[in-house]
Amino acid sequence: MALSRFTTRGVGTALTAVCTAVPALKSWTVIGMSLCNTNALAISVDLLIRETGPLDTYVLKTFVIPPGETLFPWGALGKVVLLTADVIYAKSSIAASLDIVMPYYNEAA
Numbered sequence: 001m002a003l004s005r006f007t008t009r010g011v012g013t014a015l016t017a018v019c020t021a022v023p024a025l026k027s028w029t030v031i032g033m034s035l036c037n038t039n040a041l042a043i044s045v046d047l048l049i050r051e052t053g054p055l056d057t058y059v060l061k062t063f064v065i066p067p068g069e070t071l072f073p074w075g076a077l078g079k080v081v082l083l084t085a086d087v088i089y090a091k092s093s094i095a096a097s098l099d100i101v102m103p104y105y106n107e108a109a
Helices: none
Strands: 002-011 026-031 034-037 043-051 055-065 079-082 087-092 098-108
Touching (some): 002 087, 034 055, 087 098
Antiparallel strands (some): 026 079, 043 087
16 A cells, blocks of 8 residues: 555636546545635635546535635545546636645555
């Protein structure tokens, strides 16, 4: 099990991949993900997990983050498991206003 992370800066109004697809025969445990509003105005954020199909499962839908604030969607130390081919996507209501850090453990499935 190895600890790693993805960082995604300047997410805007288009649905944007936060990570690559989980490789075959692997699973990732996402831990303590953070979403930071870098804008001077409040933003509405969508965060979803896209499974093979594609099947979208929303974690957040039009969730408001105040200016300069950071949200931990699973709590500061919360976790979610991603399986083979899963991808996390995000978008904001304002262009280039959202930075995301996604730490994860890479595990054999």
